[in-house]
Amino acid sequence: MSGLILKLAPNERVLINGAVIENGDRRTRIAVRTPDANILRLRDAIHPDDSNTPVARVCYEAQLILSGDRPAAEGRKILLKGIEQLTLVFDDRDSRNLLTAATRAVLDGNYYRALRSLRDLLPRESRYLAVAG
DSSP states (O other): OTTEEEEEOTTOEEEETTEEEEOOSSOEEEEEOSTTOOEEETTTOOOGGGOOSHHHHHHHHHHHHHHTSSOHHHHHHHHHHHHHHHHTTOOSHHHHHHHHHHHHHHHHTOHHHHHHHHHTTHHHHHHHHHHHO
């Protein structure tokens, strides 16, 4: 993640290499220069109990890599397989673009960008499940 810029809101928390860091009372901008640092905004984090849908499970896998709880090589395979399975359901152009972006990000080793793309599918998945249920 060389060159990553984190813009943190007041009191926002972020997980960096296993340490939870909380911002102070003012907005902050932090430049992360260490390549391959494990970084996860806690506002983007999905609780394990909430990873109960296909998209949420794939997002959670990306999160495990970002938090350092899953080796990248192992997680990459899981993510790519999960994204492939999601392409069987999400066939509209916007969803396909998000899945393509997530795939590229995984292949580039940018798991935060993959997570961001996948999270954008959560509202669509929620609508699909509401119609199906």
